[in-house]
Amino acid sequence: MKVAFVGKGGSGKSTIAGTFARVLARRGEAVLALDSDPLPGLPYALGLPVDDRPIPDDAVVAGPEGGPRWVLSPGLDPATIIERYAVLGPDDVRYLQFGNTSGHISTIQRAQFAWSETVKGVDTDRWNLVGDLPGGTRQAMLGWGSYADCAILVAEPTSKSLHSARRLLRLSDADWGPTTVLIVANKVRHADDAERISSRLERPVTIVVPMSAEIMAGDRLGVAPLDVDPDGSFVESVRALVDHVAGLYHHVEEAP
């Protein structure tokens, strides 16, 4: 599967994406977690003690005269980049970071070039892609999530979150946009929250994730949901989301 999580900053995208990746990996699938947030949050949700792990500079060299600005270094291709530079995390999820804004600008651009080349050329028969886009609409607008054929929009039952979600839904209609968009209602506290999200977005809500005090406490401690409350309602909801998405892909494979 190739999914990307989008939504307003703070909606819980990374927390759900990281848990999704690990739940899928525990089912024996090879999972590549793709973090294109320049202020990465996915490591916390994966339970991975790393912050700044961009693909190193020397993975990229200047392109030939008259050609592209950069190319991957000789001997490197997407498979070897994943092998060498994607960080191995809990449940054997591999984590590939887009580059962190703390670095020097040209270093970041090189790391981001290598990241994009890897994502473009990754063997999707082998790897399931689980991506986490930064909050807001800038990257989504520029097509950064275009590796995914399924976008998962995480929305909270607040006017601001739904306002952002509506903008993202408009963007998902672009040519490069995903074929499927699923809505996840997160931090739900009231009985009518999911219905409210659904009517405001004019789409059904696929999965409802209740507000969880345990997950919020874990967030403050920097502990991943699967490590802080593995059998709680949050993880259960993410399992249901994995089931749902796996069902979509299974259905596609069986189609003539």
Add this chain to the structure above:
Amino acid sequence: MKIAVVGKGGAGKTTTSAVLARSLARQGREVVALDCDTNPNLGISLGVGDLETERLVSLREQLDDGDVEHAADWDEILDRFGTDGPDGVRLGVITRIENPDPG
């Protein structure tokens, strides 16, 4: 006096901006609140409502798409891409503030 409010999405940046802007206005000061987020929703927290916030954003999108001629100065920007909010705060949606000449 110019104040920038920053932070990770969801931290409370927009609520902070809105309370600050309206509290200053209640003290009798003239306040301009600028929404510089690519995902503008300061209007909601200021209290101008969902619909008005969405109207301002689509005006701004037309400008970014080149459908509307660029405004000449701040007053004009605020008149055309802004609205008067509660307590007299003037709100402007300025998605690309770091770029002096968008487009």
Add this chain to the structure above:
Amino acid sequence: MLSSGEFGTSIVVADLEAGIGTLSRLGDSQVDLTLVVVEPTPRSLDVGRRAIDLARENKQGRVIVVVNKVVDVETDLALVREKLGDAELVVVPDDDAVLDADRAGTALLDHAPDCPAARALVELVDLVFDSAA
């Protein structure tokens, strides 16, 4: 663009892009005060740390950290201090009224003007303007 604008005597409150994108692209000395809003979580404080460094580096005036959603002052501020060092802090308590206002799509000052979070933010105004005067 902020500095080139003629705002006269108005006070400008600029709600920047989430993350540090806008802040990193602003020129030097564009504002007199930078409010860095954080939650007491490692992730939010990572972003806060970068924002503080950038604001200081580019001389964006006084820097005040607004620590939002504080549940337990002692524990939460210990984490903030560990990540942010000696930055000037203002504490805003965790308050369901903020969630309720967001849910209703209304301003906090209209929804619950006397709730603890609103009071703390109103006090922030006094802190900024009393000491600036």
